[in-house]
Amino acid sequence: MKLRCLDCERYWPFDPLRWCCACGSVVEIVGGSGFDPAGVDQGEHTMWRYGDALPMCRGGSAVTLGEGWTPLVDAEWADRPVRFKMESLNPTGSFKDRGAALLVTALRAAGAGQVVDDSSGNAGAALAAYAARAGVAARIFVPEHSSPAKRAQIAVYGAELVTVPGSRADTTSALLEAVDKGAVYASHAYSPLYAHGMKTIAFELWEQCGRRAPESIIVPVGHGGLFLGLHLGFRDLLSAGVIQDIPALYGVQAAACAPLVRAWERGSGEVEPVPEGDTVAGGVRIAAPPWGSCVLDAVRQSGGGLVALSDEATLSAQRRLARLGFYVEPTSALPVAALENLRARLSGSPVVVLTGNGLKSPPAPAEAR
Ligand SMILES: [Zn+2]
Incomplete structure (x- = not known):
């Protein structure tokens, strides 16, 4: 297992303390064990059931609060079936x-x-x-x-x-x-380990969907750690021969700060920083995402897309979700709001990752009606 600079192609032995290259670019983990269905620890009901497929944990002791193995809940949105991956139920309330x-x-x-x-x-x-x-x-x-x-x-x-x-x-x-x-x-924005933690969501979805990949998945995107983690995880499943195709991955940004969507719409492989506009979706308020070009590659490879939505649409979706019993923070309502924009492109029962708990940023009582 090694680290590789995405820009200048330098290599190092794997080191969790290295979060970027001297050239300023992010570094990715290459090599490692990959996914083996026989390696899933069926008695472990946390993300560590996939410990064999994660970098740096074989033989080591995990620091855990019971994260992962979150429910996948069937629901309906605008008269169409949808499945919510309840990452809001993790120990600190987010993915x-x-x-x-x-x-x-x-x-x-x-x-x-x-x-x-x-x-x-x-x-x-x-x-x-x-x-x-x-x-x-x-x-x-x-x-x-x-x-x-x-x-x-x-x-x-x-x-x-x-x-x-x-x-x-x-x-x-x-x-x-x-x-x-x-x-x-300990950078959630730069460390390549972060996305490797997120790839356990892909493995769980594969198990929870009856050892199949869902057709499409929609998530909020800021730095892109969740998006890249899903892509990594489904690529691992593809390499292991247990799925035939990776799902179409859709990322949603807030219109006030949407550098990835702007690059996508230009057809560019490079992300230009944008002015950091104010938005209720604070979790995706990232003007210059360091993994931006990798996110664009992952979108293309998966056959998905990127869209930007207004705060008005986001807050409306947050309220409607709560009326269905799902209390999430505004950033988590972004991909739900996008279900309507993406309607023509989605078939079957898309998976939406509900990333963060509503208790994280509660509305004032007067605004909650
Ligand atoms: Zn470099």
Whole structure:
């Protein structure tokens, strides 16, 4: 197992502490064991049932709070069947727990005693929780516009919270100063381990759909860790010969900050940064995603697409979802809102990943009606 720079093609032995290349590009994990259906631990009802297919955990002890193996729930949306993958039910209330569990497991094994990350909330909460579980100190940099509920959640796990004025990009700059001074960057945005944690969602969907791949999957996309993780996981399943095709993967961004959608619409393979517009979908407010060109490749390879939606459509979908009993945060309502835009392209029963719990950013009581 090695690390490879996506830009200049340098290689290193696998090292969880390396989060990017000297050239500034992200690095990917190459090699590794792949997926073997015989390796699934049927007695383990967490994401670690796929431990054999994950990098760096064979023989090591996982840092776990019981993440993964979330329900797949049948529902209807606009008179069409849909299945919701309930990532909002993970230990800290979001899908980020899968990436954080794998990353903290690897960093603890590499001897890290203190970690830092920059996050709009969910990744920070997940890192704070898993660091607490592992006995590792955490310092989380958050933009001042992030939800007070999310900031409180990070602090309650015992992490040091650093609130940074200005944009999301300003938060990253403040974090990088700390990294330059020697802090271990447990990056949900850069670390290739994050997407490998997310690929366990693909393995679960394969099992939950009767050892078949669903036809299509729709997710919110900011950095693209979830999107790339699904693509990695289904590619592993394809290589293992247990599926014939990977699902069409659709990513949804907020119109106010949609660099991937802009590149997709231009037909470009490269993502240009966009101005960071304000949006209720704070989890996808990412103006310059470092894995952007990989996300575009994954969209193309899967036969899916990318769309951007207004805050109005997102909030409307969030309210309608709650009236069906599903309470999610606005970012998680984006892909549900997109079901209507994508209607003509979707057949069968698409899977929508409900990424984060509604308790993360509750509306004021007057707005909840
Ligand atoms: Zn490089």
